[in-house]
Amino acid sequence: MAVYVPNPYLPEIGTVTEVIPETPNIKTIRVLLRDPERMKNFNFRPGQVAQLSVFGVGEATFVINSPPTCKDYLQFSVMKVGEVTNRIHQLVPGDIIGVRGPLGNGFPYEMMEGKDILFIAGGIGMAPLRTLLLFMLENKNNYGEISLIYGARTPQDMCYRYEIPVWQKRGVNVVLTVDTEAPGWTHRVGFVPTVLSEEAPSPKDRIAIVCGPPIMIKFVLFGLRELGFEDWQIYTTLEKRMKCGIGICGRCNMGEKFVCLDGPVFSMEELQSMVPEL
Amino acid sequence: MWSEITKKLQETVQNIMPQVEAVIGWERGFNEIRIKPVVIKKEGDISKLVWNPFCVQNLSGYLVKSPAVIPREGRRVAICVKGCDSRSVTALIQEGFLKRDQIFIIGIPCSGTVDWRKVMKRLERSSVIHRAEIKDGRLMVEHAEGVEEIPLREILLRRCLRCVYPNPTVSDVVIGETVSPHIEKEDLYKDVEAFERKSLDERRKFWAETLSRCIRCYACRNACPLCICQDWCIAERRDPKWVTQKPTLKDILLFHGIHALHLAGRCTECGECERVCPMEIPVMFIKEKLNETTLRLFSYEAGIDSNLVPPLLTFNPHETGI
Amino acid sequence: MVARRKEKKSQNRIFIPLEGLNQTLENLSKHFTVWVPMPSGENEWSLEFKPLHRGCKILLDRQSTLPPKKVILPQGQTLIEYEYKKSESDPSKQDLVLREVIDESPIIVFGTRPCDVRGFLVCDKVFLQGRYIDVYYRARRLNTLFATLFCREADDACFCSSVGSGPADMEGSDIGITPIDGGWILEGLTDRASEIFSLCDCEAPDEKQIEDARRVQEEVRSMRVGNLRTDGVLEGVKGQFQNMELWRDIAESCLSCGVCTYVCPTCYCFTITDEPQGLRGERLRSWDSCMFYQYTQEASGHNPRPTKLERYRNRLGHKFSYFPLRYSGMIACCGCGRCIRSCPVSIDIRQGVERVREAHHGCVCS
Structure with missing residues (x-):
């Protein structure tokens, strides 16, 4: 009985160090854990998530979108949709925030080594992909060509706009698109699935990683299959209402799988074997 | 007697089946004293339908609560109603949730329905029930430990013992003989009046004791045909946050208060809230008080006249006596 | 002595x-x-x-x-009591004190x-x-x-x-x-x-x-209590997952209340909420029910289980398929019958299991 068991519900206390407004309803926050030891040892895989808490309001799940090698802060991008996210949007540098994580599985980047990588993102769906993208750029020799198709409703709804030139400089082949024409916009216009079929990347030795709103994912999948991508070549990361984040409280299940514990990253092949309850 | 009415019910349904989308009625449950709702969609299932004093459920909620049984254009849904249930149907029509011409009402006069827990209390232990028959005002139960005969009056639900509308107030067809009410109308709120004569401490003690049993399963809310916003109920919503998740008497009281107040002037006293409570809390009692007030202030009873607007859904600047 | x-x-x-x-x-x-x-x-x-x-x-x-x-x-x-305090080292800042409450x-x-x-x-x-x-x-x-x-x-x-x-x-x-x-x-x-x-x-x-x-x-x-057969249900729930006619048949009369889950010895699902009182408060774990609409309601407005049919499917599926698939065959139902007895509309989970079995075996045979 004297065995020490860590309390998986107890958050680490962190401090908000920076708040970056991304779009009218998305903010990126950077958090430093108060305990330097914990900050140093906060190891995670790209794609893993954490529960952010504002005590008095509650917790919500966000993907950690800073690269794992970054020990200066943990970064999260938060879209204002509910009670907790509203409160997070009010935070300013110096404010306290709880962090519980890392949780979930993360991307299986090992099996992606040696392959070309195609990121396809829509709106806030860029957040989970950012970590993996940066991770792959840090380990560029292990991967082939890295390309990104990123779409948003309007140019103002595009996250990390300030970083995209840096990614391009580091060798990412970037295609940007917005839903409708906008003044000053020099990139593509059209929905992500359309741009995908225009770009028509070859499925040969390529892994596609998709994240965005459900409707986009649905049509992107259709497009990828048209192009000859097989289910094992396609990865996505799911969202569900979560509470505990550790596979106990029950609500995020799809059949026998828990999105919080067994996911949030799934290959299309895995998803095909799961009950369709998205 | 019950088998005769059941037979007539099945014949009626047989006749109207071609014109209706579905028939909402009752069928036998896991034993003879437990009946459950059934939605009949094909002729072959009509024989499932039953009527007897174990048909406790008010089925009108199925007409409005998602995924509701809704008829296609030009068709109707048939529903079986007791006297109390018919008032719910009228109330739903009054509030615009239901159209009269979309439903076919099969009215069944009812002399009271049975509280299965009261039966179990009489048997004094849990037991396999082999057979149950009601004849001449007595229930005969054959169970694993023997046979018990109980006067029907002793095992009726509380709502039935104070019922003044045992005959459907609205219907397209009536099956069975008209029955007379258990009590006179002027005695309807006798229990409320008696309770109000108690001291504040006694009343507080009563509610503290009974409500502390509440497990917040929200069966009372979800069984209520008129609690149409159950999925977005303030009791579970966090934004705005009125009720906490703490299982304290304060929060429980707040929920039941909100529940009752949202039914003020709307509740038809079908008693489903109270019947479905797994913890046997007399939650309808709260609504009875509100109805007594509504009757006194507005001379209004919910679910009687589909042309009337419930008093709290209207605004009359000349209202007096408030 | x-x-x-x-x-x-x-x-x-x-x-x-x-x-x-x-x-x-x-x-x-x-x-x-x-x-x-x-x-x-x-x-x-x-x-x-x-x-x-x-x-x-x-x-x-x-x-x-x-x-x-x-x-x-x-x-x-x-689970946790919290309190916001003035930081001792820098009074212009806030500090947060957490206390685990383990009994x-x-x-x-x-x-x-x-x-x-x-x-x-x-x-x-x-x-x-x-x-x-x-x-x-x-x-x-x-x-x-x-x-x-x-x-x-x-x-x-x-x-x-x-x-x-x-x-x-x-x-x-x-x-x-x-x-x-x-x-x-x-x-x-x-x-x-x-x-x-x-x-x-x-x-x-x-x-x-x-x-x-x-x-x-x-x-x-x-004594042998009950004669429910559960063979084929493990696969049946998945196989019949999109057979909404079947689930309608099983759960059409469901009220979406929490009785079955709250009286169930094996239903453990919970929610976690913060209940503040001024600058202090608690993080509370409380019973939740997969029968409730709000249980899976996402902030975006999307709900993967929008009606009682999907929700009942999850409850039955969890007990007789998902749980045994995850935890070496153990059925997450103890057969106490409480959900049957206390259900306001007498829904019988045994009947649901039986229907899934029939549908499953029917599928295999044809």
Whole structure:
């Protein structure tokens, strides 16, 4: 009985160090854990998530979108949709925030080594992909060509706009698109699935990683299959209402799988074997 | 007697089946004293339908609560109603949730329905029930430990013992003989009046004791045909946050208060809230008080006249006596 | 005196006479919180487990309406207390103090039935045997003993023998209670029992009482409660997942209330909410129900289980398919029948299982 068991519900206390407004309803926050030891040892895989808490309001799940090698802060991008996210949007540098994580599985980047990588993102769906993208750029020799198709409703709804030139400089082949024409916009216009079929990347030795709103994912999948991508070549990361984040409280299940514990990253092949309850 | 009415019910349904989308009625449950709702969609299932004093459920909620049984254009849904249930149907029509011409009402006069827990209390232990028959005002139960005969009056639900509308107030067809009410109308709120004569401490003690049993399963809310916003109920919503998740008497009281107040002037006293409570809390009692007030202030009873607007859904600047 | 006490310590069986039950348990309550089934009100049929108090009415003759689930998983449980304070080093800043509230006080639950304890064996898989260990559950679970009745009170909603248990299943119990004429024989099943017996101040049973108890146990062991067949359901739920006609057939009359889940010994799902009071407050874990619309409602407005049909499918699926798939075949239903008995519209989960089976086997055959 004297065995020490860590309390998986107890958050680490962190401090908000920076708040970056991304779009009218998305903010990126950077958090430093108060305990330097914990900050140093906060190891995670790209794609893993954490529960952010504002005590008095509650917790919500966000993907950690800073690269794992970054020990200066943990970064999260938060879209204002509910009670907790509203409160997070009010935070300013110096404010306290709880962090519980890392949780979930993360991307299986090992099996992606040696392959070309195609990121396809829509709106806030860029957040989970950012970590993996940066991770792959840090380990560029292990991967082939890295390309990104990123779409948003309007140019103002595009996250990390300030970083995209840096990614391009580091060798990412970037295609940007917005839903409708906008003044000053020099990139593509059209929905992500359309741009995908225009770009028509070859499925040969390529892994596609998709994240965005459900409707986009649905049509992107259709497009990828048209192009000859097989289910094992396609990865996505799911969202569900979560509470505990550790596979106990029950609500995020799809059949026998828990999105919080067994996911949030799934290959299309895995998803095909799961009950369709998205 | 019950088998005769059941037979007539099945014949009626047989006749109207071609014109209706579905028939909402009752069928036998896991034993003879437990009946459950059934939605009949094909002729072959009509024989499932039953009527007897174990048909406790008010089925009108199925007409409005998602995924509701809704008829296609030009068709109707048939529903079986007791006297109390018919008032719910009228109330739903009054509030615009239901159209009269979309439903076919099969009215069944009812002399009271049975509280299965009261039966179990009489048997004094849990037991396999082999057979149950009601004849001449007595229930005969054959169970694993023997046979018990109980006067029907002793095992009726509380709502039935104070019922003044045992005959459907609205219907397209009536099956069975008209029955007379258990009590006179002027005695309807006798229990409320008696309770109000108690001291504040006694009343507080009563509610503290009974409500502390509440497990917040929200069966009372979800069984209520008129609690149409159950999925977005303030009791579970966090934004705005009125009720906490703490299982304290304060929060429980707040929920039941909100529940009752949202039914003020709307509740038809079908008693489903109270019947479905797994913890046997007399939650309808709260609504009875509100109805007594509504009757006194507005001379209004919910679910009687589909042309009337419930008093709290209207605004009359000349209202007096408030 | 010393010798007598020694002898008592080594006892593995004691006899509690009918009239001595309250006194015996009151003796125990000096050292433990003793939970017993008692009527939930003066005139009510329903029983629930509550902490023993002097002169309370203990009822061991029927199953409780609410299972003893709340002993280990209270309806509302504070996980963490928090308080915002002025930072000592920099008064212009805020500091946050967190305090875990872990309850390790010793508990005996007296008068459980095999189905009740089976419920905890199911929950153990989730709370103790997964990748993360739930420290709150663990603290209570490790400090709780169960004294379980050999159950002779099955009714027509019971089906414990169909789901891997049975009325004489003592797995997970520390003490077996056998009702005999004039009282109860308590028998130690784990090492922890002798400690309890030494505190009870009861006599050892005589030969005849032991023989009576043996006969009762034999009778209970020979009973098969329920005849539900569950073969094919494991695969059937997935196979029939999109057969909404089937789920409509099973759950059309469901009210979407939480009765079935709250009276269920194996339904453990919960929510976590913050309940503030000014600058301090608590992070609370409370019962939640997969029957509620809000349970899976996402902030974006999307709900993966928008109607009662998807929600009921999840409840049945979880118990008879998803859980056994995840946890080495164990069915997450203890067959206590509470959901059937307490359901306001008498939905019978056995019938649902049977329908899924039929649909599944029908599919395989054709």
